[in-house]
Amino acid sequence: MNPVYTPLRELSRGVRSGEVSPVELAETFLERLETHGPSLNALVTLTRERAMKQAKRAEEEIKEGKIRGPLHGIPWGGKDLLATAGIPTTWGAAPFRDQVFESDATVVAKLDDAGAVLSAKLAMIELAGGMGYRQPNASFTGPCATPWSPGHWSGGSSSGSGAAVGAGLVPFAVGSETWGSILSPANNCGVAGLRPTYGRVSRRGAMALSWTLDKLGPLCLTADGCGMVLEAIAGHDPGDRSTSKRLYRYVLKRDGLRVAVPKGATEGVVEPVKRNFDNAMRVVEGFADVEEIEWPEFPYEAVTRTILNAEAAAAFDEFTERGLARGLTAPECRYGPYARTAVLAVDYLKALRLRERMARIAEDVMAGYDAVAAPSRATTVPRIDEEFRKSTPGTARDTMGALGNGAGLPAVSVPNGFDDEGLPTGIQFMGRAYGENRVLSVAVEYQCRTGWHRVHPERFTP
Amino acid sequence: MDSEAETLFSLVKGKYGDKIASDELEEVRKAVEKIVESSMELREFELGNWDEPFSVFKPSRSEGE
Numbered sequence: 001m002n003p004v005y006t007p008l009r010e011l012s013r014g015v016r017s018g019e020v021s022p023v024e025l026a027e028t029f030l031e032r033l034e035t036h037g038p039s040l041n042a043l044v045t046l047t048r049e050r051a052m053k054q055a056k057r058a059e060e061e062i063k064e065g066k067i068r069g070p071l072h073g074i075p076w077g078g079k080d081l082l083a084t085a086g087i088p089t090t091w092g093a094a095p096f097r098d099q100v101f102e103s104d105a106t107v108v109a110k111l112d113d114a115g116a117v118l119s120a121k122l123a124m125i126e127l128a129g130g131m132g133y134r135q136p137n138a139s140f141t142g143p144c145a146t147p148w149s150p151g152h153w154s155g156g157s158s159s160g161s162g163a164a165v166g167a168g169l170v171p172f173a174v175g176s177e178t179w180g181s182i183l184s185p186a187n188n189c190g191v192a193g194l195r196p197t198y199g200r201v202s203r204r205g206a207m208a209l210s211w212t213l214d215k216l217g218p219l220c221l222t223a224d225g226c227g228m229v230l231e232a233i234a235g236h237d238p239g240d241r242s243t244s245k246r247l248y249r250y251v252l253k254r255d256g257l258r259v260a261v262p263k264g265a266t267e268g269v270v271e272p273v274k275r276n277f278d279n280a281m282r283v284v285e286g287f288a289d290v291e292e293i294e295w296p297e298f299p300y301e302a303v304t305r306t307i308l309n310a311e312a313a314a315a316f317d318e319f320t321e322r323g324l325a326r327g328l329t330a331p332e333c334r335y336g337p338y339a340r341t342a343v344l345a346v347d348y349l350k351a352l353r354l355r356e357r358m359a360r361i362a363e364d365v366m367a368g369y370d371a372v373a374a375p376s377r378a379t380t381v382p383r384i385d386e387e388f389r390k391s392t393p394g395t396a397r398d399t400m401g402a403l404g405n406g407a408g409l410p411a412v413s414v415p416n417g418f419d420d421e422g423l424p425t426g427i428q429f430m431g432r433a434y435g436e437n438r439v440l441s442v443a444v445e446y447q448c449r450t451g452w453h454r455v456h457p458e459r460f461t462p
Numbered sequence: 463m464d465s466e467a468e469t470l471f472s473l474v475k476g477k478y479g480d481k482i483a484s485d486e487l488e489e490v491r492k493a494v495e496k497i498v499e500s501s502m503e504l505r506e507f508e509l510g511n512w513d514e515p516f517s518v519f520k521p522s523r524s525e526g527e
Contacts, residue, residue, distance in 0.1 A: 132493070212517060302503035309497060323481040335486040338478045339493030342470040347501040352515035354507060359516065 003028055004168040004462050008225035011171055012070040015062065022062065022073030026055035026117050029075040032169045033120050036460060039150075040167060041142040042160035044080045045121040047087055051075065054117045061115070070228050072115030077170040079158050080121040081128060081207035082108050082216075091207045092124035092157070094140040095319075095327040105205025106237045107174055107216055114232040122160030122173060126328050128181060129157040130209040130312040132336030135387045140329050143384045146188045147457040148423050152381045155188030157181040161219045162189035167460040172220040172229050176206060178213045179308060179405045180398070183428055186219055186413040187376040190424030192443065192453065193219040194226035197434050198408025199244045201230070202237035210311035212242075212352075213304070213405055222453050223412050223443035227252075230436060246434055253370065253441040257288035259429070260369040262295055268396030269378045276417035276425045277375045280446065284373060287445050293365050293372065300399050303358055304406035306343060306351035313340035359407040363432065370438035374400045376413040376426030400430055410436045412443045415452040424452075467491075467498040 001014045003025055014020035030048055037043030058073035083089050083101035090097045108118065123141045125133055136143035136153040144159035146152050147167035154163040158175025162185025165173050175182045177195045186193025194217045201216045208214060218229035227250035234248035261281065266274040284290060319325065320337040328334050366372060378396035382388050404411050411430035418424055427446070431439040447453050471494045475487065482490060 299500075299503040299507055302500040305500050306497075306504060309500075320478070326481070331486075332489065335482050335490050336493070338474050338482060339490045339497060341477070342474050342494045342497050344470075344501065347504055349515055350501075350504045350509070352517060353509050353513045354504060355516040356513065357509075 002462060004032065005221065005456050007222050008074065008171055008220055008228055011074060012228070015073040016067055018062070022055040022058040022117065025073060026051045026075055026119065029119055029170055033164070036167055036169055037120065037164065040147065040154070040163045041144045042123050042154070042163040042167070042169065043120055044090055044123050044141055044160065045088055047084070047118050047120055050087065051117050051119040054112070058115050058117065068113070068115035069232065071111065071232050073117065074171050075117045075119040076111060077120040077122045077161065077164050077173045078108060078118060079124050079161050079173070079175045081124060081176060082174065083205035084108055084118070084121065087121065089121065090140070091127055092139045092141070093126040093328055095324045097140060101205070103205065106202035106239060107206065107233050110233050110235070116232070119170060120164065122164050124159055125157035126330070126333060127316065128176060128178060128207060128209045130316065131325060131328060131333035133330045134332050134389065135330060136382065136384050138330035138333055145384055146381055146423065147460050148190060149421070151384055152423055153188060153384045155185035158185045158219065162186055162191060162193065165189065165191045165219045165221065166457065168456065172218055172225055174216060174233065175219055176214060176216050177405065178209045179304060180401050182217050182219065183376050183411060183413040187426035188381045188424065190415045190452070191219055191221060192223045192226050192412060192414045193217065194223070194230060194412045194436070194440070195404070195410060196230060196234065196436055197410045199242040200234050200248065200434070200436070202235070202240040202243050204237055204239035208315050210308050210315065212311065213308055222447055223414050223440050224447070226412060227440045244434070248436070250440070251437055252444055253438060257442055257445065258369045259284055259288045259290050259442055260293040260366065260372045261290060262372060262374060262399070263292055265374045268394060269375050270380055270394065272380055272419035273375045273378065273425050277427060280416040280427045281373065283446060283449050284442070286449065288442060295365060295399055295403065296361060298358060298361060299354065300358060300402040300406065301397060303351045303354045304402040306347055307355065307406065309340045310343040310348040313337060313343065355406055358403060362403055362407045362409060366432050370435070371429035371431050371442045372400070373427060373429055376428040380419045380425065381423040400428065404430050409433055410439055412439050414443050414447055416450070417452060464498065467495045470494050470498065
């Protein structure tokens with residue numbers, strides 16, 4: 001079995017049956033990370049020593065019949081905002097390039113317990129985009145490219161997580177999303193990305209951008225892989241009070257799927273994205289009841305933006321006060337944090353009060369549906385060397401992103417085709433709170449009926 | 463620029479002016495205007511006195527204490 005671009009479930013089967021050696025797997029992916037990671041600007045730190053130690057232990061345990069679970073012996077990469085003991089955790093920002101923590105983030109510890117092999121810390125937009133970046137060149141490791149074109153952006157802020165999975169440098173990665181940071185790289189790199197419900201996965205040890213918006217989640221070749229990883233990383237953590245005590249087991253719903261499409265879902269969306277979304281919905285109609293819904297008028301974007309601005313300003317208050325933003329890469333990030341201190345407390349609280357209303361709107365409108373479908377992004381993949389507003393101008397509102405993140409709802413993005421330049425586009429399925437299995441059910445069924453996730457960029461295909 | 467945005471910009475400038483280059487001040491001014499625009503949108507939406515913030519503080523204590 002060639003492990004590169006092998007979906008997680010198949011790879012896991014190969015490891016457990018002894019067909020694939022964890023040590024050989026680690027060597028293969030470490031070599032690929034070392035060879036291709038820098039050309040994409042996807043890699044921050046190769047964790048070779050830790051990976052080989054974990055891979056050898058996994059190999060011994062599996063030989064002895066001690067199987068920890070489906071991720072045992074599988075290499076992975078973490079967005080470089082996850083704390084790792086003794087290994088630098090840079091948050092993508094030059095002022096933190098030498099930062100080292102003493103303990104692992106809960107997600108890292110959970111994946112250790114599952115027997116997964118941490119092989120790399122992956123690139124990200126500086127401070128997860130919290131300073132208001134407007135271009136791909138907003139990381140001290142340089143602008144991260146999509147594996148589909150060196151001239152186009154990987155998406156962000158989980159840039160390296162998307163690029164590394166898309167280039168076959170790791171079988172899966174863990175990223176984070178405050179507003180768009182998992183779905184955007186999944187879209188731009190042609191992979192699957194799952195944003196879990198807020199509180200499903202512990203944030204302890206992960207850089208905080210916005211305490212009430214941040215979520216950690218997986219990026220994989222398939223939605224099925226995302227479900228497997230989520231099962232390993234979900235769960236209550238006394239170290240993160242936001243975590244839910246609800247147990248998560250990855251189980252798919254096969255029949256009676258119901259999918260909604262919001263009225264105006266493709267308004268302001270560029271033509272190739274609209275075309276691929278319409279084609280994808282024809283596939284979805286083949287296995288699910290599809291109906292139109294309508295989001296009521298509501299200041300969705302203003303609510304989520306105000307919460308993000310206020311919490312990011314507070315989270316980086318000391319950083320801002322000390323003038324450390326001057327050391328950031330993107331010019332706009334050097335002054336971005338100052339304006340955010342202008343959010344008034346009464347407006348922040350109004351946004352939190354409206355959030356309650358927003359969550360109820362989501363519950364009411366989405367009741368009875370397994371997922372709401374929409375294009376993952378309104379535009380095609382931006383160029384790597386230009387500001388977003390220049391390379392991908394657009395007028396579409398991001399109601400799904402604002403509502404989904406503001407109300408803490410799960411969503412998965414999977415590839416649904418290519419634009420005229422051969423760059424990937426994606427479709428997202430968003431669900432009700434704790435409805436990961438429902439959105440994954442729709443995405444997995446969609447992927448069973450399409451082959452977009454089996455097409456990989458030629459220059460990375462072995 | 464409306465008076466609220468102007469006032470808030472003056473506050474930001476007064477507090478952080480020494481950390482912001484002169485050619486960046488215009489961008490900060492624009493960003494403050496956008497923040498005020500978002501706030502205006504929120505303020506237009508009426509809520510009742512009983513509408514609480516989503517995150518309600520819950521007092522807690524450690525086990526056994």
